[in-house]
Amino acid sequence: MRAAVLTATNTLVIEERPMPVRGEDEVILRVRAAGICGSDLPRVFAGKVYHFPLVLGHEFAGEVVDAADPALIGTRAAIFPLLPCRKCAMCAEEEYPLCADYDYYGSRRDGAMEEYLAVKIWNLIPVPEGLSLEEAAMCEPAAVARHAIMRAGISGGERVLVFGAGPIGLMLGQWAMSMGAASVAFADIDERKLVFAETMGFGRQTEGAKYDVVIEGAGAPSALQGAIAAAEPFGRLVLMGNASRDMDIPQAVYQQILRKQLTLTGTWNSSYNSRVNDWKAALEAMASGALSAKPLITHTYPLEEVRAAFDMMGGREAFYNKVMIVM
Ligand SMILES: [Zn+2]
Ligand SMILES: [Zn+2]
Known part of the structure; x- marks a missing residue:
């Protein structure tokens, strides 16, 4: 499978990688859409990353193609990108974005600018019928x-x-x-x-x-x-x-x-817990028409053109709102 890998500052390369292997608490997601966040620009252009190599992409949605539970296969889902430690005081309160030691798809660990990604079942948010996966990939900014x-x-x-x-x-x-x-x-x-x-x-x-x-x-x-x-x-x-x-x-x-x-x-990030779930609320609002995400997606690029997408955004010459990689 193909992955867009940030190997050094300003160096994005398309690599052929082996298919991911899922852990017990994970499924394999076929990524369909991954938004480029403003926070990804310093990662690419200034090398502000936790480590190289890194696959970017924390605003994404896709289809579950492999899971231990057959009921999950075929599920279309957006993904909450934060992986909490579940040991700290804030995790005990379910205030996961305040976790003292969290992991994160697309910043601390590899994210969605690749065709397949193993993601935790806990992080899947099912996408309502009638909503495209591009729109679902707008769940993060919406939340x-x-x-x-x-x-x-x-x-x-x-x-x-x-x-x-x-x-x-x-x-x-x-x-x-x-x-x-x-x-x-x-x-x-x-x-x-x-x-x-x-x-x-x-x-x-x-x-x-x-x-x-x-x-x-x-x-x-x-x-x-x-x-x-x-x-x-x-x-x-x-x-x-x-x-x-x-x-x-x-x-x-x-x-x-x-x-x-x-x-x-x-304000910091969003809530994703049993009391408040900004992510579910975002997808529901999109499905009901209260929130329209589609007009905000001004540019889409295929995975191979990820470099051109970043150059367009970094150059600041063309107008853009949300730029998305679609696969
Ligand atoms: Zn973002
Ligand atoms: Zn924690």
Whole structure:
């Protein structure tokens, strides 16, 4: 079987590899779709990985082709990519993304940019009928967005502002509207992303306007400062974007947090437990039409062209939203 292997910084090669062997608690998944995440770009271009060689791909879906339980064969599934240690305090609480010693498909261990992958049965999320596996591969950004919006707590009628109109941002906007927000506006340094957000029915940040809920999804100090400034008194600010550098705040902006008595909330990954399962909720929302993932997939590439996919994204010349490898 073929695999796209990151063998060194900026070196992606298609290799022929033996078929994976499944453990007792695993099935063999024929990968059909694997999204490229923004977090994969520094892995490729800056070599920010745990080890080489590494097969990327943590946003994926496929079909079970081999399993000990025959009932599982043929199951179409999205995959929760985190493998918890099940020994730490957070695992005892089922707060797996906070696990002290987790493993992860596509970052700490090989992921989905290969034709077949052995995955744990616990990590399979069955895909409802009528939903494509490309859409199902959008489950990760959809779940992350849902988690963030739950942290914000939409009760109805809120004016929402989101910094960052990428795949997670646009999912966030859809979740907010489905939960009763009055409006969702976007801010982004890339004009093309704002135009794209408008095609999905969202607005743009209005100069001087104040918002009840502001989500910072860009991870840049300018966005954080803009988010604080744009929040209404007693507004809620959710910090979601991974910080690309020190998130400095000028004194006068900082003071606004105090004077406006803002509520600041962090959000991390998603929930995948018996109380809250953002992943199942994401697939259900896609199946019901509350969440539409398809328009966000602007580019698809076959596995052999994984290099071209990364180059397109790294070059930042073409507009893209979600770029996906399909097999
Ligand atoms: Zn991702
Ligand atoms: Zn743990």
